Every structure is written in C-alpha cells, then in structure tokens.
Amino acid sequence: SKTKKGYVEVDAEAIAAEAVAAAMPQDDSPQASLERKLIADPQAWDDWLVYADNLTQAGDPRGELVSIGVAWARHQAEGKKKDKKIDALLDREDKLLQDNAATWFGKLVEDDTWRECFAWSLETGFWKEIRLWLDYDHKDADLPKALAYALDHPSCKFLRRLTLGLVGAEGDCDYEPCVRAMLKHGPLLSLRNLYIGDFVRDETEISWVHVSSVGRLWALYPNLESMTLRGGGIDLGNPKSTSLRSLTLNTGGLPGPAGESLGRAELPNLTRLEVWFGTTNYGGSCNGGHARGILTNKHLAKLEHLALANADFANDIATEVSRNDLPPKLRTLDLSMGTMTDTGAKRLLAASDKLSKLERIDLDSNFLSPAMCTRLKKELGNVSVARQKTSDGDWYYVSVGE
Structure with a gap:
C-alpha cells in the first residue's frame, strides 16, 4: 500500500522490506x-x-x-x-x-488465562507450532499481548507454524491488533505456515471477521510456504515471495484491491491458489476482470490447482476461463459454490478442447440444470456437478456470504 508523505509517495511495503533487511x-x-x-x-x-x-x-x-x-x-x-x-x-x-x-x-503456562488460550507442539526442544485463540470462557484475555509475548520468547526461535483462531469471543473479530504484534516483533525466518482465521461456522460468521492488511508480512516471513486467510477485509498489499507454495483466501466478500493484488502478485513457485470471491453484500467488489488478471498473471505460471470460487459473478469467470490461456501446469480448476448458470456452463463447453485436458473441474454448488450437468459430464468427463442449488426467481447466491 502507498501513502502520501508531503509531496513524496512512500511505499510502506518497500520501507518494511528495508527495515527487515536491516534487522536480519x-x-x-x-x-x-x-x-x-x-x-x-x-x-x-x-x-x-x-x-x-x-x-x-x-x-x-x-x-x-x-x-x-x-x-x-x-x-x-x-x-x-x-x-x-x-x-x-x-x-x-x-x-x-x-x-x-x-x-x-514463562507466562504462557503461568498465567491461568493465557494458558487456556495457547497451544503448542514441540520438536527438537523448541516450539514447532503455536495456536492462540479466544473462547467465551476466556473472552477477556489480551490475545495480541499474549501473541507478542510468545513471538518474543526464546522458545519461538525455530517456530514453523503460527495459527490464530478467533480473537473475539463475542460479535466482531478483528485481527489487526495481532498483525500489529507480528509487525512489531519483526522477521521470523523460520516461519513456513501462517493461518489467520482458524475457526468454523459454529463459532462465528465469516462476515464478522476482519483479517486486516498482511502486506507488510511478506517481507517479514521470506521463507513462508503456506498462507491461509479466512474472513473479510482482506488486504494483501503486494504479494511477493519465492518460497510460497500455497495461498488460500476464504471470504464472503473479497475487496477489489485484493483481487488486483493477485493480478500483479509475484509468486513464481505458487502451486495452489484458492480464492473465494463472495458477494457485494458482504464487502466483495471483484469482477470478471480480476479473474482475468489472475489467469493472465505470468508470475503464477506454476499453478497446479486454481480455485476461483464462491463468486456472485461466476458466469463472468466462465467467460474469462474460456477466453484466456490457463496456467501451463494447471491440473485442477475449482469454480464451485458460486452463481454459475447454464449460460456460464455453455461458455466452458465452448472451451472443451483445453478444459478436457484437466484432471478435474469442480462445478459443485452452482445453479446448473440437470440437463446441463449431464451434458458437462458427457463432453468434459472430468467434471463434478454435485449439490446444485435452485434459484428463487432471479435470486442467485454464493454458498458462503454471511
């Protein structure tokens, strides 16, 4: 993200990268x-x-x-x-x-509240993985403070996986204070896996969760191999990593700027990208152009699995898939959980020559007619069309919104 400072445009992520280099x-x-x-x-x-x-x-x-x-x-x-x-x-x-x-x-085992909101696994004497979360019984715990303490602790020296469950036990859940704690701690070269938003539907609604901006984390975690973000308000900044292999964005509404970030992302070794676009009703503002940006991004050339899913513009995604080349190594394509109708499916059938070469196409939970499902199976063969939804008049909905 860029901000104005006087008359000079300042790239906050570039400054963060310089700070990381100085802190190495x-x-x-x-x-x-x-x-x-x-x-x-x-x-x-x-x-x-x-x-x-x-x-x-x-x-x-x-x-x-x-x-x-x-x-x-x-x-x-x-x-x-x-x-x-x-x-x-x-x-x-x-x-x-x-x-x-x-x-x-330290206090992570001595403090009664922190101890109940903190889990860890050891390997070779140090934390291999830590997970922090709040629940109703410990809703007053200061989780960002506990996270900051854990990251600064010597046991965290070789940490490989950091998972954040819910950080708000009632109503909205905002990860921004936790992200600030991560930024304040600085580089963690050992970290390979980051999961922000580890919760299930029974715990909260995905639209009540605010992930915040993770743009400055790319420089802090240069060896990160997997990132999962689950919730709304996702801001990716400028994704740039040679180590990242998997990126998962689960949301009921992906903001347009995050979609633009994916279109310019420099992730040359990414093999798995899962994107839930969601709906405008819950903060989504992406469109077919953002899907096109992902499909045509030459810095995503190693993708083997691509999900452009849970979209309220699924027919437009089908258009972009039919018109543009797929990543050369792509094996599976997931267009499930959206609002695709027979109109979009026909556009996919028009590109059957390239789509039939994929190992699997997931069109589950859209709005396809039984006749179209039969036709897709016959002409593509490698397609899944389970659990189709039915529309109420002209109302079509994504599988995950609120």
Whole structure:
C-alpha cells in the first residue's frame, strides 16, 4: 500500500522490506551460523545434536530436550514403534518440561488465562507450532499481548507454524491488533505456515471477521510456504515471495484491491491458489476482470490447482476461463459454490478442447440444470456437478456470504 508523505509517495511495503533487511541477524558466531542452518533445514538432525551439545556445555538444560527430540524424530522417520528406550526418553522429556516450564514458557503456562488460550507442539526442544485463540470462557484475555509475548520468547526461535483462531469471543473479530504484534516483533525466518482465521461456522460468521492488511508480512516471513486467510477485509498489499507454495483466501466478500493484488502478485513457485470471491453484500467488489488478471498473471505460471470460487459473478469467470490461456501446469480448476448458470456452463463447453485436458473441474454448488450437468459430464468427463442449488426467481447466491 502507498501513502502520501508531503509531496513524496512512500511505499510502506518497500520501507518494511528495508527495515527487515536491516534487522536480519549479522552475528557470524558459530552458534548463530548453526541456528541459521537449522532454520534453513529443520530436519538436519546431526546439526541439531551439535546445537544440543553447545546448549548443554553452556549449562542450558534445553540441550537435553533437543537431544530427546532428535532421537524421537529419527525413530518416527524410520517407521519404528515405540520401545522401552523411547518410552524412557519421552518420560524424561515430560520431567524436563515440568521442571523447566516457567523458564522455557514463562507466562504462557503461568498465567491461568493465557494458558487456556495457547497451544503448542514441540520438536527438537523448541516450539514447532503455536495456536492462540479466544473462547467465551476466556473472552477477556489480551490475545495480541499474549501473541507478542510468545513471538518474543526464546522458545519461538525455530517456530514453523503460527495459527490464530478467533480473537473475539463475542460479535466482531478483528485481527489487526495481532498483525500489529507480528509487525512489531519483526522477521521470523523460520516461519513456513501462517493461518489467520482458524475457526468454523459454529463459532462465528465469516462476515464478522476482519483479517486486516498482511502486506507488510511478506517481507517479514521470506521463507513462508503456506498462507491461509479466512474472513473479510482482506488486504494483501503486494504479494511477493519465492518460497510460497500455497495461498488460500476464504471470504464472503473479497475487496477489489485484493483481487488486483493477485493480478500483479509475484509468486513464481505458487502451486495452489484458492480464492473465494463472495458477494457485494458482504464487502466483495471483484469482477470478471480480476479473474482475468489472475489467469493472465505470468508470475503464477506454476499453478497446479486454481480455485476461483464462491463468486456472485461466476458466469463472468466462465467467460474469462474460456477466453484466456490457463496456467501451463494447471491440473485442477475449482469454480464451485458460486452463481454459475447454464449460460456460464455453455461458455466452458465452448472451451472443451483445453478444459478436457484437466484432471478435474469442480462445478459443485452452482445453479446448473440437470440437463446441463449431464451434458458437462458427457463432453468434459472430468467434471463434478454435485449439490446444485435452485434459484428463487432471479435470486442467485454464493454458498458462503454471511
């Protein structure tokens, strides 16, 4: 995103990238170099054992925890069942965790409220994954503060997955304070997976959730491989990453600027893109032009799966699919959950030569007639047309809006 400062246009994301570069660790000590190797290859078990020895020699009991984690990970990788030796190691791990909980995890286990809103998994002595959320019983917990504390904690040094559940237990749920905490913390080179909006429909309505802008996170997490955003108010900024493999946007209304971001995104190694466009009733302002921008983006050339789904302009998407070349490596196309009628389906049939080469086309939950479903199966063969909706007069609706 760009803002005006005096008479000079300032690119906030470029400034963020420069700040990240300046903040990158300059420490060339053997221990710092070893940590960078472990971040680059989390399964470099021999290097982990060296790291464990270094910690032990420094009097840090976490060294033993790392060694146990390596032994257990190797045992699992070899497909072996638990034996007495492994059971003894895991018992020892539990004892170490109990004896050092306050030191290793601090207020995240000492604070009664935070403890009930924070889950983690360990691998090689450090957090591999953390998940934070609010529920009705702990609705007053300061989740952004807990997130900031967790990110700054030494146990987070090699974190690979960060998941945020609901951050509002009643009514609206706004992730902006959590995103600010992530920005304030700065770069996290180990992070591979980010999930903002891990909730189910029974917990809240998707339209009550505000994701906020994640534009400045691209520079903070240069090794990110998967990003999932679930909710409304999505702002992608300028997506640019050579490591990202999967991007999922689940929403009842995708703003037009986010659609434009996808059209100019530089994600050369992305293989999976799932976009729910939603409807204008819940903040959506995309159209067929945004779908065209995605289809023609040369920086998305490695896509194998593409979902342009849950759209209230599904017939226009069908037009763009028929008129434009598909990504060269595409195997599956998902146009489900939208408002496609027989009119849009006919446009797809007109492009049967290229569409029939795909492994699968998902047209589930649209507004296709039984006769058209039969025709699509006959002429395309690789199409799914389950659970078609029926319109009430001229009213057509997406599957996920509110």
